[in-house]
Amino acid sequence: MTDWLGPQEWQAVWLSLVVAFWATILSLPLGVFTAYALARWQFRGRQVLNLLVHLPLVLPPVVTGYLLLLTFGRNGWIGGTLEQMGIVLAFKWTGAVLAAAVMAFPLMVRAIRLSIEAVDPGLEQAAATLGASRARVFATITLPMILPGVLAGSVLAFAKAMGEFGATITFVANIPGQTQTLPSALYAFLQVPGAESSAVRLVIVAVVIAVVALVVSEILAARLARRVSR
Amino acid sequence: MIEVRVQHSFEGFTLDVAFEAPAGVTAIFGRSGAGKTTLVNAVAGLLRPDAARIVVGGRVLAESGIWLRPEARRIGYVFQDARLFPHMTVRRNLAYGGGGDIGPVVDMLGIAHLLERMPAHLSGGETQRVAIGRALLSSPDLLLMDEPLASLDEHRKQEILPYLMRLRDTSKIPILFVSHALSEVAQLANTLVLLDQGRCVATGPIDAVLSDPKLVPHLGVRGAGAVLTGAVVAHHEDGLTEVSAPGGTLFVPKFAAMIGQKTRIRIEAQDVILSRGMPQGLSALNVLRGRVSAVQMGDGPGAIVQIDMQGTHLLARVTRRSLAAMSLELGQEIYAIAKTVAVAPGDIGPVGNG
Numbered sequence: 001m002t003d004w005l006g007p008q009e010w011q012a013v014w015l016s017l018v019v020a021f022w023a024t025i026l027s028l029p030l031g032v033f034t035a036y037a038l039a040r041w042q043f044r045g046r047q048v049l050n051l052l053v054h055l056p057l058v059l060p061p062v063v064t065g066y067l068l069l070l071t072f073g074r075n076g077w078i079g080g081t082l083e084q085m086g087i088v089l090a091f092k093w094t095g096a097v098l099a100a101a102v103m104a105f106p107l108m109v110r111a112i113r114l115s116i117e118a119v120d121p122g123l124e125q126a127a128a129t130l131g132a133s134r135a136r137v138f139a140t141i142t143l144p145m146i147l148p149g150v151l152a153g154s155v156l157a158f159a160k161a162m163g164e165f166g167a168t169i170t171f172v173a174n175i176p177g178q179t180q181t182l183p184s185a186l187y188a189f190l191q192v193p194g195a196e197s198s199a200v201r202l203v204i205v206a207v208v209i210a211v212v213a214l215v216v217s218e219i220l221a222a223r224l225a226r227r228v229s230r
Numbered sequence: 231m232i233e234v235r236v237q238h239s240f241e242g243f244t245l246d247v248a249f250e251a252p253a254g255v256t257a258i259f260g261r262s263g264a265g266k267t268t269l270v271n272a273v274a275g276l277l278r279p280d281a282a283r284i285v286v287g288g289r290v291l292a293e294s295g296i297w298l299r300p301e302a303r304r305i306g307y308v309f310q311d312a313r314l315f316p317h318m319t320v321r322r323n324l325a326y327g328g329g330g331d332i333g334p335v336v337d338m339l340g341i342a343h344l345l346e347r348m349p350a351h352l353s354g355g356e357t358q359r360v361a362i363g364r365a366l367l368s369s370p371d372l373l374l375m376d377e378p379l380a381s382l383d384e385h386r387k388q389e390i391l392p393y394l395m396r397l398r399d400t401s402k403i404p405i406l407f408v409s410h411a412l413s414e415v416a417q418l419a420n421t422l423v424l425l426d427q428g429r430c431v432a433t434g435p436i437d438a439v440l441s442d443p444k445l446v447p448h449l450g451v452r453g454a455g456a457v458l459t460g461a462v463v464a465h466h467e468d469g470l471t472e473v474s475a476p477g478g479t480l481f482v483p484k485f486a487a488m489i490g491q492k493t494r495i496r497i498e499a500q501d502v503i504l505s506r507g508m509p510q511g512l513s514a515l516n517v518l519r520g521r522v523s524a525v526q527m528g529d530g531p532g533a534i535v536q537i538d539m540q541g542t543h544l545l546a547r548v549t550r551r552s553l554a555a556m557s558l559e560l561g562q563e564i565y566a567i568a569k570t571v572a573v574a575p576g577d578i579g580p581v582g583n584g
Contacts, residue, residue, distance in 0.1 A: 125276050126313040128300040130327030130368045140326075144317050 005205070009198055011177050012185035013205050015093060019181055020161035023100035024154050027108060031157070032150065035112035036142075040121070057106040061166025068099055068171045095172040096179050100161035108157040115149020116142070148224045155217040159210060182206060232256070232286050232372060232404055236272045238279035245269060245279070245428040255398050255405045257415040257436070260425030261450070266408045269425070270374045273406065274307050275300035286372045286404075306365030306403075308375040312357045314349035320360050321345040327368025338400065339363045339393055355386040359393060366401070373405045379414060387414070388575060394418055395580065412453045416440065416496040417579030424448055441543035443526035443534040446499070451532060455498035456545045459581060462487045470515075470570065477518030477539030477566065482573045492581040499534060501572035502546035505565040506556055516568040518544065522558055537566050 005013065037043070038050055056064050072079040073090045082089065089095035119142055127137045143150075165183040172179040174188060186202045189195040235248040245265040258266050271277040273284055275291070275298060284292040286305070291298045306327075314323050320341065324332050336342050339359045344352060352360065358378050365373060378394075379387045391414070398405065398418060409415050415422065415436070422439040424432040426448045432439050439445060441456035460475035465484055473480045473493060480495060487493055509517060520539035527533050533553050537544045544566055558564070 120313075122309065122311070122313050123315060125300065126307065126309060127315070127326065129274055129276070129303075129305060129307040130364065131301050131304070132326070133301055141315060 005201060006198060008176050008180075009185065009202055009205075012180050012182050012202070015096070015180065016162050016182035017209075019093060019096045019100050020158050022097045023104060023161040024108075024158045026097070027101040027105055027157065028150070028154060031105060031108040031153065032112055035109045035116055035153075036138075038109070039113045039116040053109050054106045056103050056167075061103065061164070062170050064102060065099060065167035065170025068095075068102065068167065072098060072171070089172075091172050091175065091179060093172070093179055096168050096181060099167040099171045100164045101157075103164045103167050104157035104160040107160050108153040111153030111156055112146065112149050115146040115152075118149075119145045148221050151217060151220055151224065155213055159213060162206070162209065231288075232406070233283065234269075234273060235281075235283040236269055236279050237281040238268060238272065238277075243428055247423075247425065247428070247430045249423045249430055249433045251404065251406065251421055251423070253402070253404050254420040255407050255418050256421040256423060257419035258406060258408045258423045258425060259410065259412070259415050259449075261410055263427075264425040265428040266410075266425060267376055270307075270376050270406060270408055273372075274305050274374055275303050276307075289371065304369070304371045306368050306370035306373045308358070308361050308365050308373070308378045310377045310380055312349075312361040314352075314357060314360060314364070316349050318349075319345065320347050320349065320352070323349065323360060324364050324367055327364060330367065330369070332363075332367055335363045335366050338396060353386075354382050355389045358382065358390055362393070362397070366397070366403070370403060373403050374408075375405060376408045377410070379409075379411070384576070391417060391576075391579070412440075412449065412455070413496060413574070413576040416455075416457050416494065416577065437542070440496075441536060441545055443524050443536045443545060446526065446534045446545070446547075447528070451528065451534075451547060452500060453498065454534070454545060454547070455496050455501070455577075456536075456543050457494050457496045458539075458542060458544065459492060459494050462489055462491050462493055464489065475518065475539075476542045477520050477537075477544065478516070480518070480568070481515040481570050482578060483570065483575065485575060485578050487580065494579050494581055495573060496577040497544060497568050497573065498577075499545040499547035501568055502544065503567040504535060504537075504546050504548055504552075504556065504558075505567060506562075508565055509567060512567065514567045515570050518566045518568070520544065520564060520566065522560055522562045522564050525553070525558065525560070535564075537564055 034053060038046065069090060070076050074080065074083055079089060089098055123141055124137050127141045163183055168181060169184055174180050174184040182202055186199055189199040232251040236245060238245045245268050247269055258269065260266050268277060272279045272282055278297060282292040290296055291303050339362060341359050341363060344356055344360065349357060379390055382390065395418065407418060419436050422434065422436045423430060424439060424445060431448045432445050437457050446454040458475045460473040460480060463472040463474050465471050469484050470481045471484045473482060473495065482495060518539060520537040522535060523538035523543065524536035525533060527550060531549050532547055533550050535546045535548060535558065537546060546566055
């Protein structure tokens with residue numbers, strides 16, 4: 001595969017996989033927590049939180065990327081603090097992870113929230129009357145029942161993160177070997193005359209990754225569904 | 231001893247109930263909308279009422295300034311819809327609330343052959359038995375049952391009732407049993423809390439409450455009826471069982487019981503006919519003798535007559551017109567006639583130890 005793909009293409013594919021993986025894994029705990037809060041708790045600011053979560057879905061991605069640059073850039077109010085701790089996000093691959101995670105977050109939360117709303121609160125009440133603490137109720141009742149939804153949300157988020165372009169290129173630019181993901185590389189090849197063959201190879205890789213992800217998630221979802229209602 | 235006081239207002243409905251329940255089975259009876267489920271949910275801690283005081287076995291679960299969460303209450307709850315965990319086997323459902331030996335409870339409920347099944351593959355009756363077992367195995371101080379039989383057909387109900395009676399007779403855990411079926415209540419409970427429109431109309435020993443003519447409107451005139459306790463004398467070949475009751479001999483459809491066993495038989499007030507003299511040439515087999523001890527006029531054409539038979543009471547529902555025609559007076563001797571076939575299997579049950 002490394003022979004078939006040129007080094008720059010291979011780097012872009014590999015970086016996209018790494019970025020999408022970390023973006024999905026790192027946002028998963030917060031995604032489940034946010035989905036649970038939105039589905040089950042009545043609290044002040046619930047609508048505001050809902051709006052904030054969904055904002056990246058409706059804002060132009062370039063705007064999201066620019067806002068990330070303003071807050072997480074070296075002079076941004078969070079970015080400046082992080083830099084003192086030795087963490088730099090702007091124009092680094094870690095920044096690409098942040099951009100992808102923010103863009104994929106609404107899709108993940110929506111899928112998980114739907115599955116939480118489908119769980120009968122009566123089952124959680126029943127577990128409580130049997131002496132289970134809230135943490136145990138979540139771990140033994142809620143979580144196993146929403147696993148198919150969590151998986152679906154993760155696959156959606158992973159796919160979104162793989163394809164994220166606008167916010168990423170605005171926040172971390174398009175530096176080959178550092179921040180050039182698959183879509184950015186594809187964009188770069190399309191700007192250069194004679195690089196069509198590279199672009200076509202990247203397109204094929206993108207399609208293959210998407211199909212494999214879908215098939216794997218379908219198989220896992222079917223297994224989980226069988227486990228829940230055998 | 232259980233002490234319950236709950237006040238709660240919501241959407242034009244006010245629940246204001248206070249009662250004390252001794253050991254044994256206490257039935258909370260009322261029509262739908264009387265506030266039964268709200269009341270037990272408050273006892274379990276699933277609903278926080280405006281004001282409450284709940285004490286179980288000397289332990290204060292709720293009071294002003296105290297509100298224990300459901301998981302801290304040690305109250306087992308058998309829900310109407312069972313609520314078994316669908317992703318766990320029966321065995322894991324049973325073990326969820328405690329780590330003890332599940333053997334004795336499994337044997338008592340007859341669910342040993344179901345342990346490795348998933349809840350989706352159980353019948354309605356099996357599901358409720360597992361739900362009862364799961365609640366019992368959490369070693370509760372009190373067991374709540376919210377119409378555990380309501381979702382079952384008549385046949386399944388009769389299948390579960392013997393298990394509930396065995397539970398009542400073998401366990402020392404007090405039970406609050408919510409129901410809107412008088413026959414279930416009469417078979418299982420020894421104390422009755424009568425709710426009507428969010429208020430507690432009467433509390434007391436079940437026989438006294440069921441035979442009080444003043445309470446008939448709250449019980450529903452069509453379902454009201456007193457419970458007689460008698461001993462089984464014989465099983466006859468023509469399909470009848472003979473029971474000796476305070477006012478005379480009763481013949482009821484045959485039921486399984488040992489000779490001499492004490493049995494409770496509920497006779498609905500509307501199935502009883504009154505006669506001033508000893509009736510002759512009747513098809514009805516059951517003629518009981520007593521004295522008129524109370525008369526309660528209804529709002530409609532009916533009236534309820536209470537008949538005293540050596541200290542136990544029977545209720546008869548007659549028209550006001552017959553009452554006038556018979557010119558009944560308190561203390562007068564009277565014969566009560568009850569049709570054998572009007573006594574359904576669900577109206578007969580063995581006497582518990584409670």
